[in-house]
Amino acid sequence: MSTCVEETAFSKTKETTRIVIIGAGASGIAAATKLLEQGFKNVQLFEAEDRIGGRINTVTFGNSFVDLGAQWCHGEEGNVVYEKVKDLDVLDRPGEYTIYFVRSNKEILSNEQTNVFKEFMGKFDVNPDCEGSVGDALTESYWKEMNTQSILNDKSIIKEALDFLKRRICSENACDSVSELSPRNYLNFQESGGDQNLSWRQKGYKKFLSVLLKSNEDQPGDHGILKGKVHLNRRIAEINWSGNGEITLRCWNGQIFSADHVICTVSLGVLKEKHPKLFVPALPADKVSSIKGLKLGTVNKFFLEFEVQPLPEKMMGIACLWLEEDLKELRGSKFFWLESICGFHRVDRQPLLLEGWIIGAHARYIETLSEEKVLEGLLWLFRKFLSFSVPYPKSFLRSQWHSNPNFRGSYSCYPTYADELRTGRTDLGSPLVDVSGRPRVQFAGEAKSRTHFSTVHGATETGWREADRLNEFYKGRAEN
Template structure:
């Protein structure tokens, strides 16, 4: 390695998701010549997965560009006329109880406003979990507001908690660290920027400088990505190189490896994947951080099934109905918190399911899921819903190359005194050379769970290598 340069250094990136592509393209921009990517799936994108459905495409994974200022995704494409402002279109939520009663708009607005004001806000530090903080402040604020039916207030709080869990990919808010909530750096500006009818894959095309109308074109990464190369072993014991063995038996060697596999894969495989074993601080971060499950449903109809004045609906369970549901085979429907129209796809509805119920849903047949959703619609909605013509669901936890959707920090993370910073720490040789580096949204301290966080970490690790070689001149 003493004679290695940017032109000769062999760099292998594991994973062709947002962080892996960001790292590879940045390295090439910085003058590195020998850069390649090994991808376990038979496609690029990772948790960005745009697929044909309905009248154009939908995103099975990342869907929105969240924010403008401080969002590297937005900054990269803002002048390319690719993003569309969603505005308040999806905020017109109809809250419906399990007896088909629709909450008055005034009641829903009051309770929703109280929920938002009950979340931790800088510079305050919250005790307990995010769920503890939200629940205590919610009831305290309601006690000082106009009188409201406490039963309905409780039902709406439980639904909004599920909605908030979709932000953190947590099973419930009582496991979420309030410190993480405070440390997440929100990007100001439009929160739900959509990709019109092109999907999030169009951003990857921009990163790679690829032709947008040619699916197989990878731009600057043409010839550098090997698909269906799932890793069986990352051996970093050798003083000079890292040896990578794939499940199909093929072996690659590298001077530097940037590992961008999901936290779920690290949790499941790190003990067998890395030789020698990872240091204790790294293992503590892998165990302490959470990779949860958020799944989606897309339903296609001959025409939009919601009435003209319905854009989105969230479900409020009456206690006795919920008790009955929990004792049935359709218990998993408790994790479905709502459905809404799909922008630029007028014949579609999109639904969301979280946590342990989402993981169970993945084990059911497609027909069982559709039947369950039809039962749910009949239970709640004050109008008839037709059978969908086509149905699509996601199954992020079942996929061995992901094992979940995105990461969050829990109270357990804080108890272990670990976090993304420990996950991001590279494995160095005795001379300080980065041998194995780690990127991906879970390694971002302030933008975890987001695509822009994933991209930032890919750039971070590329810059780490660039700085290393710049210092050796």
């Protein structure tokens, strides 16, 4: 019986094989659109949310759009996002971005002092021979550098700036603490050359999705070349990949679907929470180890709209430096979570907005608070740090990535725990194949990228990678 099933499966061609992609984020859309370009006919996407995009989520706010998820195109050279849109005049290069380092006693550091910290961050890197965590490497390198700086004669300021730099690294790498971050997060990542913070000109990151889809981003629900192939509100409860025959998928609403190939693009956070029940039979030990070892951290955003921009003209943003005594007092108050806010900055092409970032456990905690409670804390923070008043905002918006069961976090990182388990992204991204090497369940998404993890271009590359894997398998299989 199993032989017949196997022969039936292998008789499939690009025209007859059934491919189901779970998740309509960047990687899922990239895989689906490329499969269609390669001649596959039966491609379907099942998306748990009521929208496409995944962790690309461009929404109307202020006088234009903001991105609750992915926000910038990071780099130009070797960046597939940039390559897709570079001729469309939709990206802006970052201008001069003056961030003021402000202490919790309202003191603003001098330009000379601020430049010391900025220059350190610009050149900080992890040595390939580094032992321990990124936090260990940062602390050692930081104090070695600061001890040579005569302009910094106040050790309190140096310590406060170090705490801020740790928070900034956490926000960039989606870790709770630099002490849990593995050096591999630096050593394995390949930065694309060129500007790292190219912003989207009004259309937001959804513009990139519209390019992949060949759709009109101004028409909600336009899925372009995937018209009729995207099924929203379809959360998958079980992927039964037993045997060598067809794969059976069961949705939460009880619907059953069959496929010859499944490309799973759900987030690492969802895999962590759901994999024991999601996959039947259980996943192989090496993949389970990678799911346990890697981490999907939480970074959330705040957007505040005002009648008039509250920051002075030359102040593009603020970095929050906590005095030790103020920090001790804060930790005993109801606003303890404010410690994990990195700062606030203006938003490109939105002159009346301020955007702030919060990281880690406190970012997860405030997802449980009401909007009013969060705003109360933010306005208290402004009063604590700024010598000028910041009024109650006209409107407020925040992201809540961790509490959403379809994401459970923002983007992935390598913790030192992955090093202890001797696992990584190769194991996470490897397909489940049958004895003949035929791909059955494949994995894509930013966490499954070896060198461009935590980026949209990394997610896109993995979608294309899995499409190419199927295309290679079906080469030469013509319709009978």
